[in-house]
Amino acid sequence: MEIKVKNSGVAKLSSWKEPRGNLFVAEGDRNIPFPIRRIYFMNNLEHAEFRGDHAHKALTQAIFAANGSFVLGLDDGETKQEVLLNNPEEGIILGPMLWHNMRQFSKDCVILVLASDYYSESDYLRTYDQFLEFLRKS
Numbered sequence: 314m315e316i317k318v319k320n321s322g323v324a325k326l327s328s329w330k331e332p333r334g335n336l337f338v339a340e341g342d343r344n345i346p347f348p349i350r351r352i353y354f355m356n357n358l359e360h361a362e363f364r365g366d367h368a369h370k371a372l373t374q375a376i377f378a379a380n381g382s383f384v385l386g387l388d389d390g391e392t393k394q395e396v397l398l399n400n401p402e403e404g405i406i407l408g409p410m411l412w413h414n415m416r417q418f419s420k421d422c423v424i425l426v427l428a429s430d431y432y433s434e435s436d437y438l439r440t441y442d443q444f445l446e447f448l449r450k451s
C-alpha cells in the first residue's frame with residue numbers, strides 16, 4: 314500500500330493467526346508511532362453513508378478495519394487518495410492536517426482508531442474551508 318498524501322503512512326500490527334483465532338497487537342511508541350491515549354471503535358455502519366469528513370490540528374491517529382472493509386479518503390490539501398482497508402493488520406496513520414472520511418462500509422465493518430490524545434472538540438476542523446484556511450495560515 315503506497316501512501317502519497319502528507320502526514321500519513323502505513324501502521325502494521327503484530328499478528329498471531331491460528332486455527333483457534335487471530336490475535337492482533339498494537340503498542341504505543343513501538344509499532345504505533347505515538348503514545349496511545351485514547352481508543353475508540355465504530356460498528357453498525359452498514360446504513361451510514363460516511364463518517365469522519367474532518368481534519369485535526371494536532372491529533373495523530375491510526376485507523377484500522379478490525380473487521381470487514383471500508384474506503385478511507387485522504388486529502389492533505391494538495392493530494393487526494395483513496396485507500397481500501399480490508400486487512401486488520403494494516404492500518405493508516407492519520408497525522409495532523411489531513412482531511413479524511415470513511416465510507417463504503419461492509420455490513421460486518423468494525424473500525425478501530427488509536428489516538429494520540431484525549432477527545433478535544435477544539436482540535437477539530439469540521440469544514441473543508443476551515444481546513445484550507447488553517448493550512449494556509451500554518
Ligand code: TYD
Pocket residue numbers: 351353363364365366367431432
Ligand atoms: P464525530 O466526530 O461526529 O464522528 P465521525 O467524525 O466519525 O463521524 O463524533 C460523534 C460524536 O461523538 C460527537 O458528538 C463527538 C463525540 N465523540 C466524543 O465525545 N469522544 C470521542 O473520542 C469521539 C471520537 C467522539
